[in-house]
Amino acid sequence: xxxxxxxxxxxxxxxxxxxxxxxxxxxxxxxxxxxxxxxxxxxxxxxxxxxxxxxxxxxxxxxxxxxxxxxxxxxxxxxxxxxxxxxxxxxxxxxxxxxxxxxxxxxxxxxxxxxxxxxxxxxxxxxxxxxxxxxxxxxxxxxxxxxxxxxxxxxxxxxxxxxxxxxxxxxxxxxxxxxxxxxxxxxxxxxxxxxxxxxxxxxxxxxxxxxxxxxxxxxxxxxxxxxxxxxxxxxxxxxxxxxxxxxxxxxxxxxxxxxxxxxxxxxxxxxxxxxxxxxxxxxxxxxxxxxxxxxxxxxxxxxxxxxxxxx
Amino acid sequence: xxxxxxxxxxxxxxxxxxxxxxxxxxxxxxxxxxxxxxxxxxxxxxxxxxxxxxxxxxxxxxxxxxxxxxxxxxxxxxxxxxxxxxxxxxxxxxxxxxxxxxxxxxxxxxxxxxxxxxxxxxxxxxxxxxxxxxxxxxxxxxxxxxxxxxxxxxxxxxxxxxxxxxxxxxxxxxxxxxxxxxxxxxxxxxxxxxxxxxxxxxxxxxxxxxxxxxxxxxxxxxxxxxxxxxxxxxxxxxxxxxxxxxxxxxxxxxxxxxxxxxxxxxxxxxxxxxxxxxxxxxxxxx
Numbered sequence: 001x002x003x004x005x006x007x008x009x010x011x012x013x014x015x016x017x018x019x020x021x022x023x024x025x026x027x028x029x030x031x032x033x034x035x036x037x038x039x040x041x042x043x044x045x046x047x048x049x050x051x052x053x054x055x056x057x058x059x060x061x062x063x064x065x066x067x068x069x070x071x072x073x074x075x076x077x078x079x080x081x082x083x084x085x086x087x088x089x090x091x092x093x094x095x096x097x098x099x100x101x102x103x104x105x106x107x108x109x110x111x112x113x114x115x116x117x118x119x120x121x122x123x124x125x126x127x128x129x130x131x132x133x134x135x136x137x138x139x140x141x142x143x144x145x146x147x148x149x150x151x152x153x154x155x156x157x158x159x160x161x162x163x164x165x166x167x168x169x170x171x172x173x174x175x176x177x178x179x180x181x182x183x184x185x186x187x188x189x190x191x192x193x194x195x196x197x198x199x200x201x202x203x204x205x206x207x208x209x210x211x212x213x214x215x216x217x218x219x220x221x222x223x224x225x226x227x228x229x230x231x232x233x234x235x236x237x238x239x240x241x242x243x244x245x246x247x248x249x250x251x252x253x254x255x256x257x258x259x260x261x262x263x264x265x266x267x268x269x270x271x272x273x274x275x276x277x278x279x280x281x282x283x284x285x286x287x288x289x290x291x292x293x294x295x296x297x298x299x300x301x302x303x304x305x306x307x308x309x310x311x
Numbered sequence: 312x313x314x315x316x317x318x319x320x321x322x323x324x325x326x327x328x329x330x331x332x333x334x335x336x337x338x339x340x341x342x343x344x345x346x347x348x349x350x351x352x353x354x355x356x357x358x359x360x361x362x363x364x365x366x367x368x369x370x371x372x373x374x375x376x377x378x379x380x381x382x383x384x385x386x387x388x389x390x391x392x393x394x395x396x397x398x399x400x401x402x403x404x405x406x407x408x409x410x411x412x413x414x415x416x417x418x419x420x421x422x423x424x425x426x427x428x429x430x431x432x433x434x435x436x437x438x439x440x441x442x443x444x445x446x447x448x449x450x451x452x453x454x455x456x457x458x459x460x461x462x463x464x465x466x467x468x469x470x471x472x473x474x475x476x477x478x479x480x481x482x483x484x485x486x487x488x489x490x491x492x493x494x495x496x497x498x499x500x501x502x503x504x505x506x507x508x509x510x511x512x513x514x515x516x517x518x519x520x521x522x523x524x525x526x527x528x529x530x531x532x533x534x535x536x537x538x539x540x541x542x543x544x545x546x547x548x549x550x551x552x553x554x555x556x557x558x559x560x561x562x563x564x565x566x567x568x569x570x571x572x573x574x575x576x577x578x579x580x581x582x583x584x585x586x587x588x589x590x591x592x593x594x595x596x597x
Contacts, residue, residue: 025500029415032408033471040468041434044445051444109333120334122580124341129579130572131529133547137554138344138568141351141561149347152364183340237436244438247531251551265440269532278444285441296433 045289051282058276071283080259080267081284088263090174092242095181100235102182103189110190111197121194128187136251139180143167167253170260177252177261181242189234196230197223236299240292264288345572352376352565359562375566384556387567389542390549394571397462397534397545398527404463405470405523406516412471413478414504418487428479434472439532442468450537457539465533470523477522481515482508521582525575546571 016024055067075081110121127135142150143166154160166176200223208218246265249255255262255270262270265288272281351359353371379387416424446465447456455461489511490503498506509516534548544552550567553560 026415026419026421029411029419030421033412033475036408036464036467036471037430037434040446040464041437041442041472044442044449044468047445047449048441051448105333106337109330109337112330114330114334120338122583123338125579125583126345126576127341129525129575131531131547131550131575133529133531133550134568134571137550137564138348140554141565142344142347144561146362147360147364147561149364149366183344187341240436244436244440246438246440250532251554265438268440269443272444272447273536278448281444285444288438289441292436292438293433296436300429 048282048285048289051278052286054279056277056279056282058278067279071279074280075283075287080262081264083259084262084264084267087174087259087261088243088265091178091181091263092239094178095185095242096235096238098182099185099238100189100231103186104193106186106190107193107197110194121191124190125187127184128191132184132245132247133251135180135184136248139183140167140252143176168257170257173253173257173260177249180252181245181248184248185238185242188238192230192234193227196227200226232302236295236302240295240299243295244288244292348565348568351561352569354562356562375562376570379563379566379570382563384541385549385553385563385567386541387546387549387570390544390546391570393459393543394528394545394547397459397466398524400459401463401466401470401527402520402524405467405474406520408467409471409474409478409519410504410509410516412475414482414508416475416479417482428476431472431476435469435476437468439469439530443532443536446533447536456537457543459543461537462530462533462545465537466523466527466530469530470526473526474519474523477519478512478515481512485511518582521578525578525582528571528575 052071053066053068055063055065055070057063106124110117110124114120142148145151145163145165150166151160151163154164164172167173204222204226205218208222213221243263244265246263246269249261249263249266250269253261255266264284268281268284268288271277271284275281347366350366350368352375353368353373354365355368355370355372355374358365358369379385381388415421416428421427442465446461446468450456450461450465455464485508490500490507493503493507494500528545529547530545531547531551534545535551538544538548541549541552546567550564550571553564553567
């Protein structure tokens with residue numbers, strides 16, 4: 001603390017030593033943030049754990065009672081829960097892998113030197129910054145069987161005779177919401193990887209060129225290894241975020257038809273909003289939290305050697 | 312060296328036609344849905360439901376905007392004002408809270424400081440879904456359902472961790488000597504923070520402020536869950552409410568989509584450069 005001690009501080013009188021007073025003053029700066037996060041994150045999470053131990057259906061208040069791990073047992077026996085886990089897996093793997101590949105291509109394109117690059121970059125970021133509900137509703141309209149342009153375009157190029165109900169066909173609904181999610185998420189990878197590309201000094205490429213490396217060789221042996229840290233950070237962040245992201249499904253299909261697009265996070269919402277089963281919703285969110293923390297711990301372990309996470 | 316020459320040829324192709332075609336396809340794909348929504352928002356009711364569908368409005372009209380803005384069932388003027396208020400208050404409060412915390416974390420040594428930084432990083436990834444049920448019962452118990460406070464406080468759960476994380480980085484890049492000399496000249500530490508550090512970190516603070524604004528503006532789940540009356544809905548919640556009506560009015564809905572999009576799109580263009588810096592340093596929801 002000595003290093004922090006203020007020269008202008010008057011010498012302290014009373015019981016509390018100068019060092020302690022200084023420490024307390026320092027903690028005071030953190031107090032508002034601590035109160036905020038305590039009240040809106042920490043306490044609610046503890047409350048979720050507490051709620052998950054109770055039978056708590058809002059429409060049947062007389063049945064409110066402590067049931068221990070009852071909700072958790074119910075979850076293990078709930079086939080829908082397992083279906084949502086499987087759906088979450090498909091949702092995350094398909095969305096993130098395709099976002100990554102297309103985002104990477106986008107970054108390579110935007111890394112080229114051409115007039116109007118900044119403007120072009122801004123345009124391509126738009127899908128990512130607009131509200132999720134806007135994305136969902138816009139695409140609902142695009143997918144609309146009779147008045148939507150997607151069916152119309154497919155019909156005009158001769159690929160389609162009968163209109164397709166993209167979001168209400170159980171076989172197509174998941175692919176359709178994933179497609180929308182890909183559209184929304186590409187810019188995230190584009191800007192992350194673009195930032196990584198621009199951090200690579202031109203000299204590195206020049207040296208490789210002098211050594212006779214072709215453009216593909218330079219990509220595999222120079223660009224890719226140098227981008228490794230940012231790729232890991234971006235992908236891990238995206239996986240966690242996609243796993244938890246319920247807005248799009250909530251807006252577009254609400255998990256339907258027949259749970260075809262129900263992922264675990266949207267199922268949590270359904271339990272709370274439609275079934276009014278807060279005990280079960282809390283149980284599902286505790287499980288989401290455990291999955292997420294496990295993944296985050298794993299991610300931090302992996303990135304530790306790659307990039308310093310703090311300081 | 313033949314490899315080198317073929318590389319050159321490949322490069323010229325990559326730099327020319329391939330680059331331009333790729334950019335064109337990518338940009339059309341990114342913008343297509345917006346263009347469709349914009350076109351639909353200018354169509355008359357008859358044209359919206361006509362077959363074959365049209366891509367450019369035959370008789371462009373602002374009728375949908377006027378109707379959405381003044382509608383009694385889904386008053387977008389009110390939603391807009393609500394979004395503006397909630398996002399602005401969240402932004403200002405977040406900045407005050409995070410500047411103080413970010414400064415402390417950048418300058419003071421604390422027991423468990425690294426753990427605290429990890430907590431901030433992990434909290435950024437907490438999904439709203441996780442907090443819905445407990446926050447609902449919490450706001451209900453406090454009598455805050457259907458108030459702006461419930462939305463603003465809930466928004467802190469995602470704005471504060473990210474902005475603190477960003478600001479720690481900005482403050483660390485400012486030399487300690489600057490405020491130390493101010494303190495020797497008789498300024499208190501808090502005074503030095505306000506007069507020396509905040510102005511120097513202004514670009515970073517502005518960027519994080521816009522981030523807080525934009526992410527609050529986009530927030531959906533808290534806004535739908537913690538409000539029940541039409542007058543309290545934000546744009547996101549209002550749009551969802553409108554889409555849930557018996558008959559979806561695609562024209563008005565598209566107008567609503569444009570109304571919700573334009574402000575964030577404009578703000579984001581200012582924020583871009585700074586946000587990318589922050590993104591690559593940490594992680595965020597978005």
